[in-house]
Amino acid sequence: VQDLTRGLDLRTIRLTEQGEREDRGAALIFSIILLMILYVSILMWGQFVMTSVIEEKGSRVIEVLASGVTPTTLLAGKLVGVGSAGLTQFLVWSFSLLGVSLFAAGPLSGSFAMPEVTPLILVSFVLFFLLGFAFYSCLYAAIGAAVNTVQEAQSLVFPVMMPIIAGMVMFPAVLEAPDGPLAFTLSMIPGVSPLIMFLRIVVLAPPAWQILLSV
Numbered sequence: 001v002q003d004l005t006r007g008l009d010l011r012t013i014r015l016t017e018q019g020e021r022e023d024r025g026a027a028l029i030f031s032i033i034l035l036m037i038l039y040v041s042i043l044m045w046g047q048f049v050m051t052s053v054i055e056e057k058g059s060r061v062i063e064v065l066a067s068g069v070t071p072t073t074l075l076a077g078k079l080v081g082v083g084s085a086g087l088t089q090f091l092v093w094s095f096s097l098l099g100v101s102l103f104a105a106g107p108l109s110g111s112f113a114m115p116e117v118t119p120l121i122l123v124s125f126v127l128f129f130l131l132g133f134a135f136y137s138c139l140y141a142a143i144g145a146a147v148n149t150v151q152e153a154q155s156l157v158f159p160v161m162m163p164i165i166a167g168m169v170m171f172p173a174v175l176e177a178p179d180g181p182l183a184f185t186l187s188m189i190p191g192v193s194p195l196i197m198f199l200r201i202v203v204l205a206p207p208a209w210q211i212l213l214s215v
Helices: 026-058 061-066 071-105 119-146 150-176 181-186 193-203 208-214
Strands: 012-016 019-023
Touching: 026 061, 026 071, 026 119, 026 150, 026 193, 061 071, 071 119, 119 150, 119 193, 150 181, 150 193, 181 193, 193 208
Parallel strands: none
Antiparallel strands: 012 019
16 A cells, blocks of 8 residues: 555656756746736836826927927837836846855855756846737827726726736646747737746747747
8 A cells, every 4th residue: 555655756857959948946936927017017107107197288298399309209218218217127137036046055055956047048037028018009199199087998908908907818838838839929929928938038038039029
C-alpha cells in the first residue's frame, strides 16, 4: 500500500535556447501581474488624455491654444506629455524588476523560486506600453473632442475598450498555448497585440519576426 500510494516528484521544466530551468509556478504569476499592470496603465493614461481634452474644452483653454498651433500639433504635444509621464512610471517599474531579478540571482539564489527577467521582457514591457498608449490615447482623445462632458463620453468609451478587454478575456487560452494559432492571431491584431504579444514574450518568447510583425 505504501508503495502504491507514495507521492510522485513531478517537476515542470521550461526549455529555452539558454537551457532548461525549473518552473515552480512563479513565471505564471509573474506574467499575470505584468499583464494586469500593462492593462491598467494603458487604460488609465488613455482616460487621462480624454479627461484632459474635455476639461480644456470646458474651460475654453483649447480655444486659446488652437489659435496658436494646429490641432494635430496640440494632440501630439498632449500625447508626448502624458506619454512621458507614463513612460517614467514604466521605467521605474522596469529597473525595479531588473534589480529584484539580479538580487534574487545573487544572495537569494536557490532560497526560493524567482521568475526569469530577461532584457527582452524589460524592453517589451516599455515598448508595448508606449504602443498601446499611443493607440488608445488617440481614440480617447477623439472621444474627448467629440463630447463636452465626461458623462457623455462614457457611452462612447466602451466600443474603444472592447479590443483590450477581449485581450484580457482570452489570456488564459494564450497561457495554455502561447505558440498556438489563436495566440499568434491575437498577437497580430491592433488593440489586442500590446497585451497578447507581451504575454507570449513573458511565457515563451516567440520568434523575432513575429515580434517585429506585431509591432
